[in-house]
Amino acid sequence: MSHLHIPDGVLPAWLWGGGLAFALVALWVSTRATRNESSRSVAWRGALGGLVLAAMAVELPLGPIEYHLSLVGPVGVLAGPAAAFQLVFVVSAILAFAGHGGFTVVGLNALVLGSGAVIARPTYSRLRMRFAPAAALALATGVSQGVSGLMWIAVVAVALRARPGAAGLGRVALLGGLALPLWLAGVLIECAVAFGLARFIARVRPDLLPTAAGIGALPADRGSASR
Numbered sequence: 001m002s003h004l005h006i007p008d009g010v011l012p013a014w015l016w017g018g019g020l021a022f023a024l025v026a027l028w029v030s031t032r033a034t035r036n037e038s039s040r041s042v043a044w045r046g047a048l049g050g051l052v053l054a055a056m057a058v059e060l061p062l063g064p065i066e067y068h069l070s071l072v073g074p075v076g077v078l079a080g081p082a083a084a085f086q087l088v089f090v091v092s093a094i095l096a097f098a099g100h101g102g103f104t105v106v107g108l109n110a111l112v113l114g115s116g117a118v119i120a121r122p123t124y125s126r127l128r129m130r131f132a133p134a135a136a137l138a139l140a141t142g143v144s145q146g147v148s149g150l151m152w153i154a155v156v157a158v159a160l161r162a163r164p165g166a167a168g169l170g171r172v173a174l175l176g177g178l179a180l181p182l183w184l185a186g187v188l189i190e191c192a193v194a195f196g197l198a199r200f201i202a203r204v205r206p207d208l209l210p211t212a213a214g215i216g217a218l219p220a221d222r223g224s225a226s227r
Helices: 013-033 039-057 072-079 081-097 103-127 133-162 169-204 219-225
Strands: 059-062 065-068
Touching: 013 081, 013 103, 013 133, 039 065, 039 072, 039 081, 065 169, 072 081, 072 103, 072 133, 072 169, 081 103, 103 133, 133 169
Parallel strands: none
Antiparallel strands: 059 065
């Protein structure tokens, strides 16, 4: 459930078009919010985007299905809400070129992934008041995956209702019940990866992680902020 693997021509135009329009508006808002960032911050964002793209290209076998890591939790914490949404929008577009879903679902995928990425840093900052960095990032990742999963389910449910002759809601509920344990296993993997990543960062570059009291500037911006 990391993102939508739906080819072009399946979803109704009003659904993917509305999702794309909303995603473009969110992209414009996020661009306005980050317009004063330094070039080093843009490079930092690009490095995180490359990490997400590499992670999502790897398929982890979970029984009869294959799961793609999304890393929306760690990236949302490290990049911040506005930059994280820009990042997942670009990654969603690149994934469409790679065949991970059609071009018409780029906007919807950006919203599915971006919803989790945007909530990750505020959640981490709250949790950091009570937990160590590794535990806080793991729990924030779980929350972000839950939000993205709900968005994924909402899009699929709307698409099924809009298609005539689609499977009944009873069968959809049965399929969802069977897939739920596999999705939970994927979330646990995401949380475990986030936990290990946070432990590593806390040892080598703890300044990359936001503090509990508030969200400071990225390390790339601290030089310019002090001038």
